[in-house]
Amino acid sequence: MKRRTFLKTTGAGLVGSALWGPGAIRPTRAADAGPIKIGLMAPLTGVAAAGGREMVDGWELFWNQSGKTVVGRPIEVIVEDDAGTPDTALQKARRLVQQRDVHMLVGNLLANTGLAVAEFVRGTGTPYFMPIVAADNLTQRDRIPNVLRVAGFSASQMPRPLADWCLKKGYRRVVTIAQDYAFGHEQAGGFAQTFTEGGGKVAGQLWNPLNTSDFSPFLGEIQNQKPDVVFAVQTGADASRLILQWFNFGLKGQIPFVSSQNTTDQSVIRTMKDEALGMISSAHFAEGRDDAANKKFVDAYQAAYNKLPAIFAAELYTCGMWVAEGIKRVNGKVEDRPAFLRAMREVEITASPLGKTRLDPYGNPILDIHIREVKQRPDGKLWNTVLETYPNVSQFWKYKPEELLKQPPYSRQFQGIKS
Amino acid sequence: MLRGVQWLVAAAALLAVLAAPSVLSRYYVNLLTEVAIYAIFAMTIDILAGYSGRTPLGHGAIFGIGAYFAAYTVAVAKGPAWAGVLLGIGAAAAVSLLFALLAIRTSGVSFLLLTLAQGMVVWGICVRWTSVTGAENGIRGIARPEWVADPVRFFYLTVAVAVLAAWALHRFVSSPFGLTLLGIRESESRMRTLGYNVPLHLVLGFVVSGTFAGIAGTLYAFFNTFVSPTNVALATSVKGLLMAIIGGVGTLFGAFAGAAVVILLENFVSMFTDRWPIVLGSIFVLTMIFAREGILGKARLLLARETPHLTPKGDES
Numbered sequence: 029m030k031r032r033t034f035l036k037t038t039g040a041g042l043v044g045s046a047l048w049g050p051g052a053i054r055p056t057r058a059a060d061a062g063p064i065k066i067g068l069m070a071p072l073t074g075v076a077a078a079g080g081r082e083m084v085d086g087w088e089l090f091w092n093q094s095g096k097t098v099v100g101r102p103i104e105v106i107v108e109d110d111a112g113t114p115d116t117a118l119q120k121a122r123r124l125v126q127q128r129d130v131h132m133l134v135g136n137l138l139a140n141t142g143l144a145v146a147e148f149v150r151g152t153g154t155p156y157f158m159p160i161v162a163a164d165n166l167t168q169r170d171r172i173p174n175v176l177r178v179a180g181f182s183a184s185q186m187p188r189p190l191a192d193w194c195l196k197k198g199y200r201r202v203v204t205i206a207q208d209y210a211f212g213h214e215q216a217g218g219f220a221q222t223f224t225e226g227g228g229k230v231a232g233q234l235w236n237p238l239n240t241s242d243f244s245p246f247l248g249e250i251q252n253q254k255p256d257v258v259f260a261v262q263t264g265a266d267a268s269r270l271i272l273q274w275f276n277f278g279l280k281g282q283i284p285f286v287s288s289q290n291t292t293d294q295s296v297i298r299t300m301k302d303e304a305l306g307m308i309s310s311a312h313f314a315e316g317r318d319d320a321a322n323k324k325f326v327d328a329y330q331a332a333y334n335k336l337p338a339i340f341a342a343e344l345y346t347c348g349m350w351v352a353e354g355i356k357r358v359n360g361k362v363e364d365r366p367a368f369l370r371a372m373r374e375v376e377i378t379a380s381p382l383g384k385t386r387l388d389p390y391g392n393p394i395l396d397i398h399i400r401e402v403k404q405r406p407d408g409k410l411w412n413t414v415l416e417t418y419p420n421v422s423q424f425w426k427y428k429p430e431e432l433l434k435q436p437p438y439s440r441q442f443q444g445i446k447s
Numbered sequence: 448m449l450r451g452v453q454w455l456v457a458a459a460a461l462l463a464v465l466a467a468p469s470v471l472s473r474y475y476v477n478l479l480t481e482v483a484i485y486a487i488f489a490m491t492i493d494i495l496a497g498y499s500g501r502t503p504l505g506h507g508a509i510f511g512i513g514a515y516f517a518a519y520t521v522a523v524a525k526g527p528a529w530a531g532v533l534l535g536i537g538a539a540a541a542v543s544l545l546f547a548l549l550a551i552r553t554s555g556v557s558f559l560l561l562t563l564a565q566g567m568v569v570w571g572i573c574v575r576w577t578s579v580t581g582a583e584n585g586i587r588g589i590a591r592p593e594w595v596a597d598p599v600r601f602f603y604l605t606v607a608v609a610v611l612a613a614w615a616l617h618r619f620v621s622s623p624f625g626l627t628l629l630g631i632r633e634s635e636s637r638m639r640t641l642g643y644n645v646p647l648h649l650v651l652g653f654v655v656s657g658t659f660a661g662i663a664g665t666l667y668a669f670f671n672t673f674v675s676p677t678n679v680a681l682a683t684s685v686k687g688l689l690m691a692i693i694g695g696v697g698t699l700f701g702a703f704a705g706a707a708v709v710i711l712l713e714n715f716v717s718m719f720t721d722r723w724p725i726v727l728g729s730i731f732v733l734t735m736i737f738a739r740e741g742i743l744g745k746a747r748l749l750l751a752r753e754t755p756h757l758t759p760k761g762d763e764s
Contacts (some may be wrong), residue, residue, distance in 0.1 A: 073724065109717060111683075114585060114675045119714065126474035140583050144673045147587040151672075163584060209574075309600075336500045439577050 045205045045289070063104040064355060064362055067124030069135040069145070071280035073095035074112035076137050078295060079264070079340050083135060083160065085333055086341030090348030094329065098352050110136055114144035121145045126155050131362045132157065133346060139163040139211055146175045155362075155369055159347040160340060162186075164214050165437055167392035167423060174365070176372055176391040179346040179382060181312055182423040183211050184218030184438060187259070187288055189397045189418035191222035194286060199256035201231045205246055205270070208235035210438070215261040215288050217438025222425065223259075224446040230254040231255050235440060240266055243273045251282070258283055263290040271296070275303040289313075292402050295338040297410045307402045310386055312382050312395040313342040316403065316413035321379035334410055342381040350375055452750060457700070464606055468599040478714060480602045480670055482706045483609040487663040489690035489702035492615050494656040496688065497697030498620050499649060500632030501558045504684050505546065509657045510571060511679025513539040518586040518674040519579065528592040528669070535665035536658060542569075543657020547650040554635070566684055573676040585675030592642025605666055609703075612659055617699055619655060628652050663756050693734050695741025695760030704742040 060213050068087060070081035084107060096103045106128055110117035117136055121144075124130045126133065132155040136142040142161025149156040150172045157176050160164070162183040166175060202223055206212035212235065220230050231253040250258055262270050267290060274280055280303070287309030290296070297304040315326050315336050325345055329337040337345075350372065355362060357371035376386040383396045396419050400412040424432050436442050468476050488510050496502040503734045517535035521527040550561040577625050580586065595601045619625050630638045639645050668674050677683070686709065694705025710728065716723040738745040 073722075113677045114673060115671065115677055116713075118673065119669060120717075122477055123474055123714065123718075126477065138583075140585055140675050140677075142673070143584050144671075147673050210577070210581075211583075213577075386465060441578065445662055 032072050034076040046064045059188075063102040064098070064360070065104045065106065065128060065130040066351070067128065067133045067135075068105055068107045068122070068129035069110045069117060069120055069124070069133065069141075069294050070107065070231055071112035071137050071141070072107075072109035076112040076264075076296050077263075079338075080109075080112075081136050082295065082340040083340045083344045086329070086337065086344035087134070087348055089325075089329055089332055089341070090345045090352075092332075094348070094352060096353045101355070101360045106130060110141050112138055112141065114140045117141035118144045118148055121148050124293055125149070125152055131155070132351070132368075134159070134351070135344075136161055143285060146172055146263070149174055153365060155372070157347060157351065157372070159343040160210060162214070164423070167388075167390045169433055169437065171390060174369055176369070176387060177387070177393060178372065178387070179343045179351045179377075179380075179393065181395060182392050183214035184221075185392070185395070185423040186310055186312070186397060187219035187261075187267055188222040188425045189421055190286055190308075190399060191219045191228070191261070192226065192418070193310070193399050194223065194229055194257050194259075195226040195393050197257075199284065200228050201254070201256045202228060202259055203232045203234065203250050203253045203255040203267065203441065204230065204259045204261070205236060205250065207263065207266060208237050210439075211304070212261045213440055213443075214438045216259070218425075218441045219259050221444030224444075230443070233443065236266070238266065241269065243270050244277070247273060247277050247279065248315065254282065256323070260285065260287040260291050262287070263293075264296070267291045267293070268300075271300065271303050271307070284308075286310075292400070292412060293338050294336050294411065295340075297412075298335065299400055300410060305403050305404060308415070309402075309412065311339060311412070312385075312393075312397055313339045314400045314412040314414050315342075316400075316405070316411040317383075317398065318414070319379075319383065322381050322383070325381040328334050336409060337381075346377065346380045346382045346385070349380055350377060353377070353384070358372075370445075388422050388424075389430065391425070394420050394422045397421045453747075460703075465603075468602060473598050476598050476602045477670075478710060479531045480598070480605045482668060482703070482710050483602075483605045484663050484666045485687065485690060485710060487609050487612045487666070487708040488660055488687045489694060489706050490613065490699055491574060491660040491663070492654040492691045493694075493696060493702055494616065494620065494628075494652060494659075494701055496691055497699070498625065498632060499628045499652050501551075501649070502556055502688065503514045503562040504559050504681065504688065505551050505562035505564070505569075505687070506656075506660055506679065506687055507544070507683030508566035508569035509539050509543050509660045510664040510667070510683060510687070511573070511674070511676075513661035514671075514674045514678050515573065515586070515664075517665040517668040518589045521555065521668075522586050522588045525735070528590075531663045533588075533658060535668065536661040539661020539664060540654060540658040541659070544650070544654050546576045546657070547653035551646050551653060562578040563684075566679070566681060570676055570679050570681070573679050573738065577606060578750075581678070583676065587673045589672045589674070591669050591672070595669075601670065605670070608662065608666060612662060613700060613703075614660060616655075620699060624648070624651070691741075693731065693741055693761050695744035695747075696740060697751040698743040698747070701743030710743065724734070 070083040071077055073271050108120040111119055134157045136145055137160050139161055153174055155174050157178040159179040164182045164184050167177050167182055204216045206216040286308040292307045292309040294315055353375045354372040358368050362368045373387050378384055385393045385395050388394050396417050398414045399416045401415050402410055403413045450564030492506050513535040516538040517531035520531035520534050546565045553561055574582055595604050627643055630647055635645055690705035690709050693708050712727055716726045
């Protein structure tokens with residue numbers, strides 16, 4: 029009896045599929061039967077290649093864990109190297125959209141590559157998610173409806189809680205030292221504005237060119253200004269060099285030193301010991317944060333790649349969760365772009381390496397931002413742990429969005445300093 | 448006979464290109480547009496490297512200045528597109544005059560380094576002058592005029608401009624004036640003894656080259672809708688020179704072959720491997736070893752085995 033029913037159903041199934049075949053299913057669900065194609069762009073060659081690798085690793089870790097299928101549709105990821113230059117990024121974006129027919133674009137690291145791609149998708153309407161590109165204006169004055177900063181942050185958003193924390197610590201005179209490009213200007217501006225509006229004073233602002241090999245002139249200038257605290261915005265090799273020279277000059281412990289998320293990023297402190305111990309920074313990710321979802325991610329990442337994850341990896345991992353959730357909400361119909369983008373805007377991530385997060389109406393995440401301290405793990409490795417958390421920080425901090433948008437974007441000339 | 452074959456090949460290529468948009472996807476149309484723009488740019492480098500015996504490493508900056516002026520006029524100052532084009536080309540011509548006056552009395556490695564330095568100055572300005580150039584973030588939102596907003600139409604426009612530029616530059620190098628440049632390449636002292644004002648001729652050659660580089664630059668701004676310091680950087684100069692060399696220095700039209708090879712390689716090899724610069728580098732090395740005359744130079748050599756007198760000489764500097 030049982031066997032007979034089994035035969036019947038399988039038989040019917042077999043005959044059915046032989047008669048109709050896959051072709052029978054496709055015409056009725058033509059739009060949503062094939063794989064969902066996602067174009068991932070990251071710099072895999074050029075100056076930002078190390079960061080690009082971590083992006084891809086974080087992204088792949090998520091999809092390997094979750095299985096590469098969402099609501100029955102397989103996920104096909106096409107990885108492209110943007111080489112860290114806007115022109116290559118644009119070339120690759122064109123190929124992904126016009127030739128590979130991707131349903132959405134994800135990624136890019138450097139602000140100028142992201143800006144170039146954003147400009148391109150303004151014309152095509154392709155959903156574009158940028159978990160790393162932090163240029164303020166992309167979710168402020170110069171928004172594009174199909175460009176969302178999923179799992180990322182806007183540059184000036186991140187240092188504002190840190191400025192507040194510095195004020196609470198009683199620091200009143202700050203010297204900022206930031207890389208001399210838009211991202212550095214925006215992060216320093218966010219800090220300087222919040223710090224001075226809270227009663228602090230900016231004693232000096234130093235701008236070092238990208239790839240500064242010797243910080244000693246800047247360090248001399250910092251000592252001359254006699255600040256209560258120094259705020260640094262450095263990434264990659266610049267961050268390593270500043271931290272090492274700060275230590276070698278004997279300034280560590282003499283002058284309090286706080287920094288942006290990238291300066292004490294795992295990718296920087298991985299090879300350090302005493303130089304980086306105890307450094308303070310602010311970020312939405314801390315690899316040492318005591319939280320189940322975070323631990324799960326950090327352990328899996330360590331098992332897969334034999335190192336602790338950096339911010340880029342956490343952002344791409346969370347972006348993966350976000351995209352999967354968005355696809356679920358539209359039941360796999362990513363072809364309906366307005367519906368898919370609306371779903372992406374409505375997604376609320378409750379447990380992730382970044383904790384709880386959702387987008388504000390401007391397409392930028394509202395985040396729990398942690399004040400982090402570099403500590404040593406029992407196994408000797410350094411990592412960032414949480415000192416204090418500012419919950420639900422938006423890119424507009426405590427301002428009304430309209431008010432903040434009235435002021436010009438941050439630049440070397442405009443730092444929002446209240447005198 | 449040889450010229451007949453060449454015209455035939457050129458006409459066939461042009462026909463194929465004109466028919467391309469009806470068979471190819473938009474992506475390939477965009478690639479071909481890029482090839483045409485870079486071909487103009489590589490030709491301008493060839494005017495100096497191939498016909499005047501002076502290899503420039505700062506032409507990317509002139510190209511980029513054209514792009515920046517067009518971008519600023521259209522995207523920031525909200526001016527009309529024609530104003531952007533005129534200003535872009537004008538600025539490129541003016542800057543190339545300035546560069547020429549500074550660099551033209553040198554030759555060989557000194558010329559290479561001087562033009563390199565000039566290019567770096569322009570790059571430095573673009574990176575530093577945030578309020579105007581947007582620094583690293585560049586200038587975006589360069590809207591094309593309505594009638595060429597469609598990529599296919601823009602492609603036809605670009606091809607038309609490229610063909611016109613090729614014709615004009617061909618007339619230029621085969622004119623009596625162009626021949627004096629060849630003469631200067633072969634022997635400066637002899638030209639001077641013959642009574643030619645060598646620096647003046649070189650300056651004029653440089654400005655003509657720079658003006659056309661500006662044309663390529665403005666086209667690029669409208670093609671890319673985005674300009675950033677990468678466009679004026681050394682990498683762009685080197686890319687153009689690479690195209691000129693692979694196509695065949697001193698062949699002018701070789702620029703089209705060179706641009707096609709470099710851009711198609713960049714796009715197709717990178718589909719299969721992240722290490723595509725290695726492939727590009729190897730091809731460059733192989734070209735240098737086996738076909739120093741470049742693609743077009745080699746093709747002409749092969750075609751002209753029996754009558755070898757017409758082939759242009761490869762650049763010696």
